[in-house]
Amino acid sequence: MDIPHSFTLSGKSLEPPGLEWQLAPASLRLLYWKKFGELAAKAKDAELAAGLDKNGSPLAPIANSTREARLNPNYSPMGIADPNAPPLTPVYAASRTRSLLRWKADASGVTFFWAYDSHTGDSWGVILDYHRKPFGSRPARDVFGLSTNGKNRVKTAAIRWWNHYLSTRLAANVRMTPRQAEPVQVNAGPYQPPKTKRAPVAPYSTGWQVNVGGKFVNVTPTVITPLYGVRVGGR
DSSP: OOOSSEEEEESGGGSOOSHHHHTOOHHHHHHHHHHHHHHHHHHHHHHHHTTBOTTSOBOOOOOHHHHHHTTSTTSBTTBOOOTTSOTTOTTGGGSHHHHTEEEEEETTEEEEEEOEETTTTEEHHHHHHHHTSOBTTBOOOOOSSOOHHHHHHHHHHHHHHHHHHHHHHHHHHHHHSOOOOOOOOOOOOSOOOOOOOOOOOOSSOOOEEEEETTEEEEEOOSSOOOOTTEEETTO
């Protein structure tokens, strides 16, 4: 991301480990770097508030002439300056070095820059670019970067977020997938034949007799059919 007077945080040293990251589409990588940018912005603001440069070292202290100049109520258009405030931030959080810090993420990293300043008519990064190089008796004060300690802390928090995001997304996908019915365990016990209704026991003889020439002859039919003259034997 080519933005003038900016610095970028990117590279394998700041990326999550594992195959999930290697196979992650650009949309997921962008989510990670957005979270990284959010965390890094807080870390960078904390370093500026502590008066630290891009390496985490204390910025060169302001000159006595600057300290006296800060006593002027009109020294900064952002508010009343404090002679004891850190270098480059005379009005603390309201100072342009902190209040105009911005960031933008893409699928490969995060770029930090300073927004337009209506008082100078340009990005505040232009002014900070002057300070990053020594000039005459003025020492260099370079804030174009995040310290190693800051990057490590941000990376740890960003990877923790990444792992939580992946596990939450996986759990959501599992809930959305129809589950197969689990087999029901039944304690069947010993085999029991099915209960069926038994035919009632007839209170009479089951022999069949057919009237043949005036005599009743005992027969055992193989199929029960309505036969003329068939009667129950013994009745």
